[in-house]
């Protein structure tokens with residue numbers, strides 16, 4: 121698969137022997153404040169059992185984190201700190217629960233920089249280990265991506281966000297209103313990528329994937345909409361479908377939406393040339409009355425040239441934009 125190739129191209133080597141699927145506990149010592157990391161293995165802990173049995177010893181000061189230990193807080197009253205008190209027991213219960221209750225509670229070791237880092241330092245990788253996170257941390261991923269996409273400098277990222285914004289403006293009025301209930305039905309109320317069930321009432325947990333991105337001038341339509349979890353959609357963003365979905369997923373997607381499979385599976389992005397460029401340009405020039413017109417025209421001309429769409433303009437618009445005299 122591509123992963124092996126990636127490794128060779130980047131020249132960034134992985135650290136041998138790191139068990140990157142393993143979960144770790146991150147523990148700030150109650151007594152000395154040091155960070156301790158304890159390797160747990162491939163199974164997440166059960167909070168209740170952990171409270172009953174854990175004995176986590178601080179490597180720095182030796183304090184034992186266990187429900188049988190007195191709390192080491194000198195400024196607390198003794199009736200709160202003696203292990204036998206109900207107050208201390210409630211403390212311990214919550215203490216072990218915080219460290220174990222969710223996948224997000226855990227830590228993990230990056231096999232590229234070797235650091236043990238909290239859950240949020242790793243990006244999603246479905247089906248990978250108990251935490252379903254990638255083997256390298258997001259910082260290392262940044263370095264790897266810089267090698268893979270050396271052209272994406274800060275300036276180009278800016279350029280690309282302008283392009284996206286202009287494309288979005290051009291498409292205003294071309295987008296259809298999506299019937300969400302119908303969308304949920306078509307996707308069996310599950311994220312198409314991760315298959316996790318989604319609840320239409322919890323609006324922050326799901327998103328409509330613009331399958332063929334607006335950046336390449338595809339409006340949002342019934343055929344161009346997929347149901348994704350918010351997280352999967354954040355990973356998808358502006359990606360061309362074949363960069364994000366597997367071949368099997370593309371086939372399934374075309375079946376469910378009626379989209380053109382050949383287009384979805386094309387290796388490189390294709391600009392939507394079926395769109396009525398004249399109509400879009402007319403609308404683009406009219407909306408947002410108060411924004412800076414010369415700048416707007418320049419940005420528009422650039423995208424029309426880059427996307428090879430100048431020939432699709434009417435003589436009137438060609439003249440208006442200064443493509444012909």
Ligand SMILES: [Zn+2]
Nearest residue numbers: 149152178181
């Ligand atoms: Zn300590």
Ligand SMILES: [Zn+2]
Nearest residue numbers: 230233257260
């Ligand atoms: Zn790293």
